[in-house]
Amino acid sequence: MAIKTMIAALNEALEQAMRKHDNVVILGEDVGVDGGVFRVTDGLITKFGDKRVLDTPLAENGIIGASVGMSIAGLRPVAEIQFSGFIFPAMNQIVSHVARMRNRSRGRFNCAMVIRTPHEGGVKALEHHAESMESMFLQAPGIKVVIPSTPYYAKGLMLAAIEDNDPVIFLEPLKLYRSIKEEVPEEYYTLPIGKARVARKGNDVTIVTYGSLVKTCVEAAEQLNVQRMADVEVIDLLSLAPLDFETVANSVTRTGRLVIVHEAPQTAGLGAEIAARVAERCLLSLKGPVVRVTGFDTVIPLAKMESLYIPDVSRVVKGVRKVMEF
Amino acid sequence: MPKSNVASFEVSYWSILNEKGEVDESMKPSLSSDQLLSMYRLMIRARLMDDKMLKLQRQGRMGTFASILGQEAQIGAAFAMQPQDFLVPSFRENGAMIARGVPMLHLFLFFGGDERGSQMPKDVNVLPVSIPVGSQAVHATGLGMAFRLRNEPKVAVGFLGDGGTSEGDFHESLNLAGVFSANTVIVCQNNQFAISIARKHQTASFTIAQKAIAYGVEGIQVDGNDILATYAATLYALDKARSGKGPTLLEFVTYRMGDHTTADDATRYRDKLEVEKWKQKDPILRLQKYLEKLGVWNADLETKIVTEESLNVEETVKQYESYPKPDPSSMFQFVYEKMDPELLRQRELLLNHLQEEGTNHGH
Numbered sequence: 143m144a145i146k147t148m149i150a151a152l153n154e155a156l157e158q159a160m161r162k163h164d165n166v167v168i169l170g171e172d173v174g175v176d177g178g179v180f181r182v183t184d185g186l187i188t189k190f191g192d193k194r195v196l197d198t199p200l201a202e203n204g205i206i207g208a209s210v211g212m213s214i215a216g217l218r219p220v221a222e223i224q225f226s227g228f229i230f231p232a233m234n235q236i237v238s239h240v241a242r243m244r245n246r247s248r249g250r251f252n253c254a255m256v257i258r259t260p261h262e263g264g265v266k267a268l269e270h271h272a273e274s275m276e277s278m279f280l281q282a283p284g285i286k287v288v289i290p291s292t293p294y295y296a297k298g299l300m301l302a303a304i305e306d307n308d309p310v311i312f313l314e315p316l317k318l319y320r321s322i323k324e325e326v327p328e329e330y331y332t333l334p335i336g337k338a339r340v341a342r343k344g345n346d347v348t349i350v351t352y353g354s355l356v357k358t359c360v361e362a363a364e365q366l367n368v369q370r371m372a373d374v375e376v377i378d379l380l381s382l383a384p385l386d387f388e389t390v391a392n393s394v395t396r397t398g399r400l401v402i403v404h405e406a407p408q409t410a411g412l413g414a415e416i417a418a419r420v421a422e423r424c425l426l427s428l429k430g431p432v433v434r435v436t437g438f439d440t441v442i443p444l445a446k447m448e449s450l451y452i453p454d455v456s457r458v459v460k461g462v463r464k465v466m467e468f
Numbered sequence: 469m470p471k472s473n474v475a476s477f478e479v480s481y482w483s484i485l486n487e488k489g490e491v492d493e494s495m496k497p498s499l500s501s502d503q504l505l506s507m508y509r510l511m512i513r514a515r516l517m518d519d520k521m522l523k524l525q526r527q528g529r530m531g532t533f534a535s536i537l538g539q540e541a542q543i544g545a546a547f548a549m550q551p552q553d554f555l556v557p558s559f560r561e562n563g564a565m566i567a568r569g570v571p572m573l574h575l576f577l578f579f580g581g582d583e584r585g586s587q588m589p590k591d592v593n594v595l596p597v598s599i600p601v602g603s604q605a606v607h608a609t610g611l612g613m614a615f616r617l618r619n620e621p622k623v624a625v626g627f628l629g630d631g632g633t634s635e636g637d638f639h640e641s642l643n644l645a646g647v648f649s650a651n652t653v654i655v656c657q658n659n660q661f662a663i664s665i666a667r668k669h670q671t672a673s674f675t676i677a678q679k680a681i682a683y684g685v686e687g688i689q690v691d692g693n694d695i696l697a698t699y700a701a702t703l704y705a706l707d708k709a710r711s712g713k714g715p716t717l718l719e720f721v722t723y724r725m726g727d728h729t730t731a732d733d734a735t736r737y738r739d740k741l742e743v744e745k746w747k748q749k750d751p752i753l754r755l756q757k758y759l760e761k762l763g764v765w766n767a768d769l770e771t772k773i774v775t776e777e778s779l780n781v782e783e784t785v786k787q788y789e790s791y792p793k794p795d796p797s798s799m800f801q802f803v804y805e806k807m808d809p810e811l812l813r814q815r816e817l818l819l820n821h822l823q824e825e826g827t828n829h830g831h
Contacts, residue, residue, distance in 0.1 A: 217614045283803050336808055
């Protein structure tokens with residue numbers, strides 16, 4: 143086992159997928175010769191050639207639409223959108239076709255493809271380079287949405303996403319690309335899509351989160367533990383669609399308290415859906431209101447105010463204390 | 469330095485069979501009498517089906533659909549394709565779709581509001597009808613890219629209308645196809661209208677065919693009511709793509725004789741005289757005249773074909789109207805390959821609700 147960053151884990155996943163399945167094709171802007179602006183596809187064009195790693199023109203909508211056709215022709219495209227903020231031009235293709243081809247044709251055609259893209263903020267980047275629009279995809283039934291939080295999960299989920307016969311939008315928290323290093327198995331392995339993981343076991347309160355804030359929530363949990371304020375269980379969703387509500391419900395039924403943390407704006411964020419389901423199905427277990435710690439209903443600010451927007455450890459701690467002290 | 473000319477362009481126009489049924493021998497494609505008769509029969513079938521769907525719609529027995537009246541020469545393009553080629557339609561390609569093996573019943577079902585109409589038979593390489601205008605062009609490019617990358621002798625033929633050429637997908641499809649030498653043919657059925665927007669208001673470009681040139685792709689303008697030309701031009705483009713020489717844009721110049729869809733009233737925005745003028749250019753009439761000159765068509769044969777194809781359509785209507793109602797479960801079954809717990813839960817909700825209400829809503 144080697145210690146790897148998420149970038150290295152993803153690169154390894156892509157290489158192993160391309161070796162194992164000869165119909166996997168990577169496409170996107172700068173993914174070939176340049177190896178991707180974050181180097182996720184580094185070295186792949188040298189190893190596999192330009193018929194399997196395609197440097198495309200600058201056309202997000204065309205990249206995704208072409209991937210629809212390629213997947214129907216029997217390839218497994220892994221399309222990169224350079225930053226998730228640039229996925230918007232492709233929304234028509236994603237919502238109208240990628241998500242619907244299986245349903246529209248009653249299974250005769252389907253889009254087995256992966257759209258991978260750097261996601262969320264926290265690195266003081268330019269406008270549109272820090273977006274969290276995952277909720278928009280959740281309103282388009284037919285796509286899976288996956289968001290790893292560690293290198294180990296990144297590799298296993300990427301390989302699972304590539305093998306999945308449904309289209310997967312694979313969101314890569316760019317803040318975590320190089321900031322976490324851990325042991326990642328060398329071999330080819332998949333992790334189940336649609337299963338959450340317990341990132342930290344606890345008994346007093348459940349935090350449900352995903353992506354770049356998992357690390358923040360675990361830190362908040364440690365702080366609360368040290369201060370003897372709460373024994374926090376942190377659930378990392380990993381898969382936003384399909385959502386592993388069973389793991390959430392089991393935890394909340396036991397702890398009786400729920401705090402949902404996400405960077406995306408509050409209104410109609412995934413937190414709202416989870417809160418509604420908990421109110422619907424776990425009401426009598428609740429010892430206090432469901433608390434959400436989220437991005438505000440504003441555009442994520444540019445660098446100078448970005449840190450005011452993204453939930454940090456102190457805001458998560460405050461959220462937990464609110465329900466603990468109810 | 470004095471200015472030099474770095475680029476100019478030319479666009480060819482292909483016309484083989486004219487309104488009088490006369491053929492340009494030098495351009496005539498090699499088709500046997502049987503093949504010509506097959507094309508003719510398919511055109512009759514397509515027109516009868518179209519007419520029947522229209523009548524059914526006015527009686528509330530069919531949903532909104534887009535008539536292909538006057539555009540039956542699209543069948544020429546379909547006829548040139550090989551079984552392994554893919555047809556990527558918009559929503560006005562019923563003729564091409566049945567020519568490529570989509571059962572008429574499927575089209576009745578789809579426009580009648582049943583998703584099973586888009587569940588093409590396994591050996592029929594035709595994608596479902598695409599409603600978002602122009603969006604399917606990039607699918608045709610993606611298919612063609614895959615075929616080229618894998619060196620497969622397959623070609624994707626994507627259709628759109630003159631309206632579709634204003635959408636971004638059209639431009640992205642040609643640009644990508646050009647860069648990757650995709651095994652792709654894009655056919656623009658320029659029927660002069662996008663609902664009420666006449667061709668001259670859709671683009672300031674002199675032809676639609678020339679738009680391809682900007683992407684390094686060959687563009688050819690074709691008499692879209694001339695089935696020999698639509699066949700020959702498509703065959704040319706297919707052969708070219710199949711041999712790795714890249715994509716082509718074909719502009720079929722035709723006319724939408726009917727309304728945009730059954731929900732439209734074209735008399736609000738166009739001239740009756742213009743419609744009358746195009747009746748002379750009818751694609752079926754001119755093929756008939758040619759077949760007559762060849763001694764292959766006569767009035768008796770016409771009666772035979774029309775009778776047989778009318779029965780064919782009637783039989784389809786019977787099947788369509790007696791088709792079992794869709795299973796409510798099917799709404800949930802094809803969202804993913806396998807339903808997840810929440811979908812299963814929602815399906816339960818609906819099925820229980822239907823049972824409790826006692827009504828089956830016809831199911």
